[in-house]
Amino acid sequence: MRCLLVALLLAFVGTVTPSLAVGKHAVAVRGQLMCGNIPADNVKVRLFRVKQPKKDDLNQILAETTTGKPGVFLLEGNTNGFPLNETTMEPVISFYHSCDEDPAKVAKNGYRKFNYNIPAQYVAAGAKARRTYDFGTLNLQVRSR
Numbered sequence: 138m139r140c141l142l143v144a145l146l147l148a149f150v151g152t153v154t155p156s157l158a159v160g161k162h163a164v165a166v167r168g169q170l171m172c173g174n175i176p177a178d179n180v181k182v183r184l185f186r187v188k189q190p191k192k193d194d195l196n197q198i199l200a201e202t203t204t205g206k207p208g209v210f211l212l213e214g215n216t217n218g219f220p221l222n223e224t225t226m227e228p229v230i231s232f233y234h235s236c237d238e239d240p241a242k243v244a245k246n247g248y249r250k251f252n253y254n255i256p257a258q259y260v261a262a263g264a265k266a267r268r269t270y271d272f273g274t275l276n277l278q279v280r281s282r
Contacts, residue, residue: 168272172236176208
């Protein structure tokens with residue numbers, strides 16, 4: 138009898154534990170972008186499931202938007218529709234902009250890109266984010282070396 142109970146318990150744990158580790162995850166982020174003292178409009182903002190190598194994997198986009206006149210963005214995304222082996226999340230937000238760039242240089246080299254990792258505590262299990270990460274206000278004139 139004891140062996141049967143242990144076998145049933147192991148079977149139950151074996152079927153429940155993977156579903157807790159693998160499943161939908163969600164994240165939300167908001168903020169405002171500036172170019173100096175002016176709100177940055179027409180900035181593409183993408184929310185990726187995981188950090189991207191040099192070239193973006195468009196299959197990993199959770200959400201994307203383009204900022205309007207006030208430079209404000211709000212993105213929410215989840216792993217619904219991703220294969221089960223791609224439901225974990227280490228979200229990254231990417232900004233594509235031309236703040237303080239010569240239009241000829243942008244036409245030749247493309248937009249400047251900036252990435253930011255979203256803290257893990259803002260990733261929620263399920264299809265809806267429980268908290269929204271407030272990115273705050275970012276001045277895109279900043280240059281990294």
